Amino acid sequence: MNTLKYISLILTFSLLMACEMNEITPTEYVAADEAITNANGVKKAVVGCYDALQSQSYYGRNMIIVPDLVADNLKESGTLQEYVEIDNNRMLADNATVLGIWSSLYDAINRANIVLFYVPKVNDMADDLKNNYLGEMRFLRALHYFNLVRLFGKVPLRLTPAFNPTDANNIKRNDVSEVYAAIIDDLLFAEANINNTVRGRATKQSATALLAKVYLTTGQYDLAKQKAAAVIAQFPLESNYSNLFSTEDPAEVIWSVKFNAQDGNRLALYFAPTGMGGRNEVVPTNELNAAFESGDLRKNVSIASENYVLKYKDIATGTDKVIVLRNGEMYLIRAEAELRLASPDLSLATADINAIRARAGLAATAASTKDDLLLAVEKERRVELAFEAQRWFDLVRTNRITAYLPSVTANQILFPIPLSEVQASGLEQNTGY
Amino acid sequence: MEKDKNVKIRKIKKLFMIMKLITALLLIGTLQISANTFSQDVRLSLNMKDGSLAEFFKEVELKTNYSIFYKNELLDLSQKLQIVVKDAPLAEVLTKALAGQNASFKIIDKVIVITPKTVEQLTLTGKVIDKEQGQPLPGVSIMIQETKEGTITDLDGNYTLKLPSTDVTVVFSFIGYKPQTIALAGKTTLNVTMEEETKGLEEVVVVGYGAQNKKLITGSIGSVNMADNKLAPNQMLASSLQGKTAGVLINQNSGTPGGGISVRIRGNSSVTAGNTPLYVIDGIPVTTGDYSQVSFSGQGINALSDLNPNEIESISILRDAAATSIYGARGSNGVVLITTKKGISDKTRVEFSAYTGLQSQIKPFEVLNARQFKEFKNELVVSEGGLPIYSQENIDKNEVDVDWLDQILRVAPISNYDISVSGGNAKTKVFVAGTIFNQDGIVLGTSYKRYNGRVNLDHAVNDKLKFTTKYALSFSKNKRVEGDQSLNGPLPNAMTLPSIYPIYRADGSYDESGPYANPVAIATEASNEANSYRNITDLAGEYIIVPGLVFKTKLGIDYLNLNEHSYDPVSTRQGARYKGAGIESNSNVLNIIHSDLLTYTKSFANTHNLDVLLGFSMENYRRVSDFIRGSDFPSEEFEYLVSASTITSAQVRLTERRLNSYFTSVNYNYKYKYLFTFNARYDGSSKFGENNKYGFFPSASLGWRVSEEEFLKGVKSISDLKFRVSYGLSGNDQIPDFRSLALYAGGGNYLGESGIIPLQLPNPDLKWESTSQFDAGFDLGLFEDRITLSVDVYMKKTTDMLLSRPISLTSGYSSITSNMGELSNKGIEFILNTINIQRTFSWSTTLNFSANRNEVLKLYNHQPIDNVGRGSNRVEEGEPIGIFYGYLSLGVDPSTGDLRFKDVSGDGQITSADRTKIGDPNPLFTGGLTNNLGYKGFSLNFFIQYSYGNDIFNGTRRYTESLGLTPDNQSIAVLDRWKNPGDRATMPRATSTDPNGNNRISSRFIEDGSYLRLKNVSLSYSFRPETIKRMRISSLRVYCTVQNLYTFTKYTGMDPEVNYAGDSNLIMGTDFFTYPQARTVTFGVNMGI
Incomplete structure (x- = not known):
């Protein structure tokens, strides 16, 4: 009978061990409903929203490379087939780079939506801090949608977070105008409520600057001029163009995305020649090289004599900041907005163009008519803002693609909705893909 | 007074003896020490021509310094004895003396205990061997037909079975062998040679949580004989299984030394969950898979590579649900049971x-x-x-x-x-x-x-x-x-x-x-x-x-x-x-x-x-x-x-x-x-x-x-x-x-x-x-x-x-x-x-x-x-x-x-x-x-x-x-x-x-x-x-x-x-x-x- 006693003892022990199973909980993660319950949680989740910007599909690489590659500033020289498709304006719907941009943008949007959802529910936080966070999140969300709508056209507008798988159902594409309305709404709130001044994070001025860009895109030139002027009043123009890329926080920069060795970008790596350990994946086109007037001080800052992009330098750890908004662009926005007004003041526009040219060591522009001045702005934007995620958007906005890329068809102006998105949600594909 | 004192001493002596006896009895019960081991050394000479048993006991106590313990009513103490021995072992002498009595004895420590003579516990011992191989057969069941009591043979084929009498019938049975029914007719040792019922029936296959005779298995199990692999330089476990049994698809994937190999039993059962079978070595489900954190894509490594195929005796591959369901939530992809070699109770x-050899590229790439x-x-x-x-x-x-x-x-x-x-x-x-x-x-x-x-x-x-x-x-x-x-x-x-x-x-x-x-x-x-x-x-x-x-x-x-x-x-x-x-x-x-x-x-x-x-x-x-x-x-x-x-x-x-x-x-x-x-x-x-x-x-x-x-x-x-x-x-x-x-x-x-x-x-x-x-x-x-x-x-x-x-x-x-x-x-x-x-x-x-x-x-x-x-x-x-x-x-x-x-x-x-x-x-x-x-x-x-x-x-x-x-x-x-x-x-x-x-x-x-x-x-x-x-x-x-x-x-x-x-x-x-x-x-x- 003793034996049976022992056996029952062992079985009891075993059963007791069995009960412990439910105590196994994640050690590396925290449950979602415990993550954001107080001021600290909000603070950490806000940081997580900025982290989204560092993705290699976003400002960590592709959001900088793709707008110049699909346009005429960069060309593929490496081995990435998906870049070849982009370079040749022959993207297929399964292009992995396009998929990456789409998903990282919506991931970033969801992160912002989550914070926007939780902030009002937190008790241990002052209202102005709450509003600041709401403002920062709405600034980021506006930026993400601005990038989306410019690449893909009609996109689903999601202003609430997804908590359950069912929240991913019934997705529809919203009209471009609805998306822009939401962007402007977010940015106006951000402009009114952000009081953050930490560089690398959204500020009141960054909201204003982005508004200027958005208004220019939506054709609200009066407002674009107004917002650009408001920014210009508060920021200088860096006297030395090269300072913009050799120092971390040039005064001209309104907002940049920051990187460090632990969260590096891959820009310098993709640009640098193989001899330096880079991938030389994309190089400046001959056309871009030719677009610089002789004596343009910006050329040697932007492109190395061996023809590779110089604006990003840290090949090993990718710590270069990525400038998203800077005052130089505001001058060109103000000039363009002015020129596109019903009755433009050409001298104001000329002054803004010349301010940018003067810094580049160039004489005043020879253009004197409205049309010539618009062309001058177009050219200045191309060289001033090369490799800063502008060129494709400029050509699309001004409907000037065919002037530079004659083979591009109307259908190729919008990127394809990624195949996996179409398959998962049945979202309508852009024409031609 | 003197006598009283003697009585007292005797009583104390007796008390000691009782204590000794209790100890002794406890020892009997627990350790079963055989009486003979102790008495072997004690020898004595006696010249008793016409003494009583009582006198004999006294004589023995005196000459050996042993105490003898007995119950009066058990013995006829007056029985006359004639014992003449010279330098004879104590046990032999005692046996002689008790020959006419209904009693036997045990010697424990320095105490001789006279016990009533019981029918000695009858046991049947012997060895069961296999007719074909001449090898001992472990696990043979032996049962007394009358009482339904039984035992099984140990790893060396030996067995010991307690018998109620020697007049019983014993049945030897073992899966795959012809059962034998033998009437003992007084025998206490019985060596049996078992004959296989059908040839090949002896093959035992390792199954989930046990082993089963191959002929009695109802599930689908592939077994691989590792002896065949002695000549192939397969240092990876999985590669030594390749092509050796049906229902298993093994793909080497690459030639990376020590690299991972994919094993699929009866196809891919899953799209996103793993498709690798469960590997169980000697009853322990082991860690498999690539734990490398440095990315090498397809040229990954596998924890299974740590195993040495030379230590393996047999491998069973469980394929169907009958075989795998005992591994429950991990059985879908099949189970590979690995048994390592054991020692043998034989000559070392x-x-x-x-x-040693050389490897070279099979096909050039131009x-x-x-x-x-x-x-x-x-x-x-x-x-x-x-x-x-x-x-x-x-x-x-x-x-x-x-x-x-x-x-x-x-x-x-x-x-x-x-x-x-x-x-x-x-x-x-x-x-x-x-x-x-x-x-x-x-x-x-x-x-x-x-x-x-x-x-x-x-x-x-x-x-x-x-x-x-x-x-x-x-x-x-x-x-x-x-x-x-x-x-x-x-x-x-x-x-x-x-x-x-x-x-x-x-x-x-x-x-x-x-x-x-x-x-x-x-x-x-x-x-x-x-x-x-x-x-x-x-x-x-x-x-x-x-x-x-x-x-x-x-x-x-x-x-x-x-x-x-x-x-x-x-x-x-x-x-x-x-x-x-x-x-x-x-x-x-x-x-x-x-x-x-x-x-x-x-x-x-x-x-x-x-x-x-x-x-x-x-x-x-x-x-x-x-x-x-x-x-x-x-x-x-x-x-x-x-x-x-x-x-x-x-x-x-x-x-x-x-x-x-x-x-x-x-x-x-x-x-x-x-x-x-x-x-x-x-x-x-x-x-x-x-x-x-x-x-x-x-x-x-x-x-x-x-x-x-x-x-x-x-x-x-x-x-x-x-x-x-x-x-x-x-x-x-x-x-x-x-x-x-x-x-x-x-x-x-x-x-x-x-x-x-x-x-x-x-x-x-x-x-x-x-x-x-x-x-x-x-x-x-x-x-x-x-x-x-x-x-x-x-x-x-x-x-x-x-x-x-x-x-x-x-x-x-x-x-x-x-x-x-x-x-x-x-x-x-x-x-x-x-x-x-x-x-x-x-x-x-x-x-x-x-x-x-x-x-x-x-x-x-x-x-x-x-x-x-x-x-x-x-x-x-x-x-x-x-x-x-x-x-x-x-x-x-x-x-x-x-x-x-x-x-x-x-x-x-x-x-x-x-x-x-x-x-x-x-x-x-x-x-x-x-x-x-x-x-x-x-x-x-x-x-x-x-x-x-x-x-x-x-x-x-x-x-x-x-x-x-x-x-x-x-x-x-x-x-x-x-x-x-x-x-x-x-x-x-x-x-x-x-x-x-x-x-x-x-x-x-x-x-x-x-x-x-x-x-x-x-x-x-x-x-x-x-x-x-x-x-x-x-x-x-x-x-x-x-x-x-x-x-x-x-x-x-x-x-x-x-x-x-x-x-x-x-x-x-x-x-x-x-x-x-x-x-x-x-x-x-x-x-x-």
């Missing part, structure tokens, strides 16, 4: 084996030389309106022409030394083994070294209690080079770096001017070490509570430490970028398992035979891993991270999980003729959602041994025939932990501040994948089993398939893990063993054949899982997993030199809607054929492995035949490209922009991957025992083996047994600069002392 045997490359480039540029890049003078001079593949490929040595000792006695048996294995890879910079040690110890405390401990230790060092997916792999770079770039610059440093990093620099300078330390310890106890009822308990520990060290010095391109880049990582994986089993075996008059098992087990898994990456080292000499100036990443991770299980198995048969088995397991895992923590997996199977029926007994030619049928459920839990929970992760940092980010959406209903399987088969033996055939057909259906269900990316998430898919595997498999000739010349053949049809039945919303991997594998309903999906090439248009693609959608243009099924990586059938020919001491063994009907996507060609789109060197196949309108070419035109998308994923790159491979050919000679006796060795064999001697295939790549993504579920049959297998020639010797 020492075995030594060694081999690329353009410098002249051809320059001409190709010139033609390309000119055709696009440019000026030639290279002048004719430059081409003719041809200063630099590097054969990069020749630079990094080599003939590499392989060797193995193995020693084992086994021995022991009836109580304790030991097996000790040690192995050193050394392999250099055919790609420069790769090697694999492994040291294994093992001690298996069995100790029987007594007839009832037994302990076993098994202790295995291994260390391996795997030096690898970066793989195909990286831009820094020596092999892909050597295949694609044009020959026009020199290896070295003028100053002797490596030239890095080419589009890809210098492969010689990487292979020579970079280090990538994976050091694996592994210990598997097994402590087990077994106690026979009553005959037939056994309690077993086990504690198993499987500990794996994988340390990886990686360093790219500045002399490599990658290292230059970071001024030296280093990684140091460790993965510590600890799996502790505890199990308790209660088994009951009972045979009711050999008619109703019952085997019952009840069990509980608990597994606790814990993995701690760290990963540190740094850059900027002072110089090449400083290889370790302590010298790095920047730590770019440092992570530590911990994850735990637990599995609790209750299981049972009931085997019943009627007269060994009608067989029934029921197995079930109730599994609970921390991996699953709170609504579905536990799952239940039952199975039932029936067997009918037709050959035991009277109507077949007369048919001499049929020696065995059994029909089997089974149905049951098993599960699959191979998904990452905590997928059921909504979680936030850390690490979303910005501006040096820590941040959190959402990780996944919740699914509280997450549960096991469940696979139901129906199996029907038969086992046939003809002509005394000279021909045996096993045939199985099966239908396997996986439901609640765990799918990473794609959801709209606009939610911020790409997918959630949920149970929603269904797929099926249907198949047929057979194994045919024939002994063709069995004389001085012998010839035997084993042929196995497996055909599996996989079909995906249901995916979420019918959405295909598309565009996976380099070859665009796809999962869609109505098709097998992993079909190749892309554009259908209609060949080169002679007028343009561009490919024409099929307009599947018929809309007049080629868009993504025109993608279609262009190939299938799943073979129609696979198998192996082994032939053994023997003549006197010589034997020739050849093993052929085949796979038919599978396609390969040759992704390498997208680069080596990119025709100018990429800077890669081209294979010589491009010389036959389209050049002028009207050319009828298979290769499209050269173009640097490829506006037509000739290079897209299309059927252009799909090839027939069928092959028939002469995997092993070995010729050996065994010396005759008489010849080698003088050298004091008992056996000696020398052999030569060639592995991968020849492969018949249409595949144009280096090796058809390929998959760059290794053990991936969905990426199948895709070649992408994959490390090819080598041809190996080895010479070896096996010696026994």
Whole structure:
């Protein structure tokens, strides 16, 4: 009978061990409903929203490379087939780079939506801090949608977070105008409520600057001029163009995305020649090289004599900041907005163009008519803002693609909705893909 | 007074004696010390002519100083005795004196106890041996027919059975042997020779939580005899199983030394959860899989590589639900049961084996030389309106022409030394083994070294209690080079770096001017070490509570430490970028398992035979891993991270999980003729959602041994025939932990501040994948089993398939893990063993054949899982997993030199809607054929492995035949490209922009991957025992083996047994600069002392 006693003892022990199973909980993660319950949680989740910007599909690489590659500033020289498709304006719907941009943008949007959802529910936080966070999140969300709508056209507008798988159902594409309305709404709130001044994070001025860009895109030139002027009043123009890329926080920069060795970008790596350990994946086109007037001080800052992009330098750890908004662009926005007004003041526009040219060591522009001045702005934007995620958007906005890329068809102006998105949600594909 | 004192002393003396007696009696009861042992030494002389027994006792007490204790009423003390002895043993004297009394005695310590003479406990002892082999038979049941009491023989065939009298009948029975009924008629020893009922019945096969006679098994189990592998230099467990049994598809994937091998039992049962079988070594489910944290894509490693095939005695592969459901939630993919060798209770045997050999590339890969490359480039540029890049003078001079593949490929040595000792006695048996294995890879910079040690110890405390401990230790060092997916792999770079770039610059440093990093620099300078330390310890106890009822308990520990060290010095391109880049990582994986089993075996008059098992087990898994990456080292000499100036990443991770299980198995048969088995397991895992923590997996199977029926007994030619049928459920839990929970992760940092980010959406209903399987088969033996055939057909259906269900990316998430898919595997498999000739010349053949049809039945919303991997594998309903999906090439248009693609959608243009099924990586059938020919001491063994009907996507060609789109060197196949309108070419035109998308994923790159491979050919000679006796060795064999001697295939790549993504579920049959297998020639010797 003793034996049976022992056996029952062992079985009891075993059963007791069995009960412990439910105590196994994640050690590396925290449950979602415990993550954001107080001021600290909000603070950490806000940081997580900025982290989204560092993705290699976003400002960590592709959001900088793709707008110049699909346009005429960069060309593929490496081995990435998906870049070849982009370079040749022959993207297929399964292009992995396009998929990456789409998903990282919506991931970033969801992160912002989550914070926007939780902030009002937190008790241990002052209202102005709450509003600041709401403002920062709405600034980021506006930026993400601005990038989306410019690449893909009609996109689903999601202003609430997804908590359950069912929240991913019934997705529809919203009209471009609805998306822009939401962007402007977010940015106006951000402009009114952000009081953050930490560089690398959204500020009141960054909201204003982005508004200027958005208004220019939506054709609200009066407002674009107004917002650009408001920014210009508060920021200088860096006297030395090269300072913009050799120092971390040039005064001209309104907002940049920051990187460090632990969260590096891959820009310098993709640009640098193989001899330096880079991938030389994309190089400046001959056309871009030719677009610089002789004596343009910006050329040697932007492109190395061996023809590779110089604006990003840290090949090993990718710590270069990525400038998203800077005052130089505001001058060109103000000039363009002015020129596109019903009755433009050409001298104001000329002054803004010349301010940018003067810094580049160039004489005043020879253009004197409205049309010539618009062309001058177009050219200045191309060289001033090369490799800063502008060129494709400029050509699309001004409907000037065919002037530079004659083979591009109307259908190729919008990127394809990624195949996996179409398959998962049945979202309508852009024409031609 | 004096007398009183004496009385008192006597009384005290008596008290002492009583105490002594009590002690003595206690000792009798516990230790059963035999009286004789003590009394042996005491001798005495007596000269008693006519004394009484009382006087005799006094005399003895006096002469021996022993006390005698007795009850008066027991003895006739007045009986007269006549004892005259000289220097006789005490016991003998006592026996004489008590001869006329109804009493006997015991001597304990210095006390002689006279006890009533009882009928001495009668026992029957003896040994049971097998008639055929003359070997002892353990586990034979012996039963007294009258009382139904019984026992079983121990490991040496010995038994002891208590008898009520010697006038009883005893029945000896053992599965597969003819039972014997013997009337004792007074005998107390009985040695029995058991005769087999049918030949071959003795083969015992390891099954889940036990062993079963092969002839009585109702499930589908393949067993592999490891003795056959003695001649093949297979240092990987899985590769030694390749082609050896039906229903198992083993793909080597690559030739990386120590690399992972994919094993599929009866097809892929899952799309996203793992498809690897459960491996159980001596009852311990072991850690498998790739724990490497340094990415090597398909050339991963596998924890299974730590095991030494030389220590393995047998392997059972559990295929159907009847066999696997006892492993419950982990049984769906089949189970591989591995049993290591045991000691023997015989003469100590020492075995030594060694081999050494060379490996070389099987098939060359030819690329353009410098002249051809320059001409190709010139033609390309000119055709696009440019000026030639290279002048004719430059081409003719041809200063630099590097054969990069020749630079990094080599003939590499392989060797193995193995020693084992086994021995022991009836109580304790030991097996000790040690192995050193050394392999250099055919790609420069790769090697694999492994040291294994093992001690298996069995100790029987007594007839009832037994302990076993098994202790295995291994260390391996795997030096690898970066793989195909990286831009820094020596092999892909050597295949694609044009020959026009020199290896070295003028100053002797490596030239890095080419589009890809210098492969010689990487292979020579970079280090990538994976050091694996592994210990598997097994402590087990077994106690026979009553005959037939056994309690077993086990504690198993499987500990794996994988340390990886990686360093790219500045002399490599990658290292230059970071001024030296280093990684140091460790993965510590600890799996502790505890199990308790209660088994009951009972045979009711050999008619109703019952085997019952009840069990509980608990597994606790814990993995701690760290990963540190740094850059900027002072110089090449400083290889370790302590010298790095920047730590770019440092992570530590911990994850735990637990599995609790209750299981049972009931085997019943009627007269060994009608067989029934029921197995079930109730599994609970921390991996699953709170609504579905536990799952239940039952199975039932029936067997009918037709050959035991009277109507077949007369048919001499049929020696065995059994029909089997089974149905049951098993599960699959191979998904990452905590997928059921909504979680936030850390690490979303910005501006040096820590941040959190959402990780996944919740699914509280997450549960096991469940696979139901129906199996029907038969086992046939003809002509005394000279021909045996096993045939199985099966239908396997996986439901609640765990799918990473794609959801709209606009939610911020790409997918959630949920149970929603269904797929099926249907198949047929057979194994045919024939002994063709069995004389001085012998010839035997084993042929196995497996055909599996996989079909995906249901995916979420019918959405295909598309565009996976380099070859665009796809999962869609109505098709097998992993079909190749892309554009259908209609060949080169002679007028343009561009490919024409099929307009599947018929809309007049080629868009993504025109993608279609262009190939299938799943073979129609696979198998192996082994032939053994023997003549006197010589034997020739050849093993052929085949796979038919599978396609390969040759992704390498997208680069080596990119025709100018990429800077890669081209294979010589491009010389036959389209050049002028009207050319009828298979290769499209050269173009640097490829506006037509000739290079897209299309059927252009799909090839027939069928092959028939002469995997092993070995010729050996065994010396005759008489010849080698003088050298004091008992056996000696020398052999030569060639592995991968020849492969018949249409595949144009280096090796058809390929998959760059290794053990991936969905990426199948895709070649992408994959490390090819080598041809190996080895010479070896096996010696026994």
